[in-house]
Amino acid sequence: MSGKHYKGPEVSCCIKYFIFGFNVIFWFLGIAFLGIGLWAWNEKGVLSNISSITDLGGFDPVWLFLVVGGVMFILGFAGCIGALRENTFLLKFFSVFLGIIFFLELTAGVLAFVFKDWIKDQLYFFINNNIRAYRDDIDLQNLIDFTQEYWQCCGAFGADDWNLNIYFNCTDSNASRERCGVPFSCCTKDPAEERPILDRPEFHAPFLTFPRRCR
Template sequence: MSSSQKKRARQQQGDVNKCVKYSIFFYNFVFWVIGTFLLAFGVWGLVSKQSATIDEITGLVVDPMWMFIALGSVIFIVSFSGCIGALRENTCLLNFFCLALGVIMILEITAVVLAFVYRDEVGDLIGDWIENAIYDYTEDPDINFLLDEMQTSLKCCGANHPDDWDNNVYFNCSSPAVMACGVPHSCCRPEEDGGVNNKQCGYGIRALPEVQWHNYIWIEGCVDLIHFWLLQNIIIITVVIGIILILQIISIFFVRNLVGDIQMIKALW
């Protein structure tokens, strides 16, 4: 018996393809758990810092917790429709899953194309984010962590120049604080003996003549080094994006196959 004949016989018996059905269910269940975790983590992060204010919601959002909430919400909703739709053989939820995933794919492709075409503007946006993050550096532990990790790993300081740290009230040269006219420890060059930098290694550095800065801190801005890193890893990034798109296309194909089975069975009633 051919595969088409087996499929027809199965449909006449009122059965969908169990392998496809439960593959879709478990695949989406995994992402449902991931989405729930990201959403819960983002909400917990905002509540624990008591930072979920109207000003942040309506203004420029810098807090990375909002990214976890947005990403977690999308993953949760889409995977929920695929998971429950497959389990209950609900064509409405399954069609919503296909539509949502199709829209997400279009947005992903559009974002990649726009990021390539308007790469200078993207660089400006990254620079604006870093400058706003510098402003909140001493107030938000998540932003503090992200900036420190970025500056340490990329060996950079500030958005375009170490003087960008004047945007922070504590590192500003007119500040009475001990870190006045300085930069965070993540801007410091590593110790020659390989030891861990003192947390105050960057304090007062910018009060020195600029020609001496390179002896103590990184002087390149992070925006240029992020752009350079992207160019260096363009092949890896392209492959990852391609794999994600292929997985999404396969998901839509399997869901459409399941929807076709369900509709065919209903037509035989």
């Protein structure tokens, strides 16, 4: 007497390999982000001295690459292997992980709306803390410059926020040549910059802090 054989529902090959291909790309992007983050830390000597992670007073942008890369790597791996091997455990993990990320984003949006004043104060504190550490890390400096140029802003409230930085503040004891100045990312472009650089009178100036048309 032969027993009955039950087959589970078959998965469409198109869907299977579409999910597989998408997650392969996602997986390799995660590896790339992790590689960039580890390379940046190696260049800054962090990997040879882990305790130096806490030396930076402001935010280290490398953390963005490591965290985003780690999440993308885990999701990509679970989705890729789960789709290829039709592993229900990995596919469930993939779905639950995506659900958790969506839930956290939704929760963050609601909390930001409800506690917007507190969030604003924390954001200003975060920005000013990074202004103080502007010269401490080249990655942080590039991130601040990009943000100020892209959003056409200068500091959290205005250019006076740069008094928090020891290189730009206007105290009498500050011997920096950047005293009472702001980064160039705070400034508008001078029409004279369209001329060849050797024709500009400011070409021979040792450092251009003022006069500048800054926001």
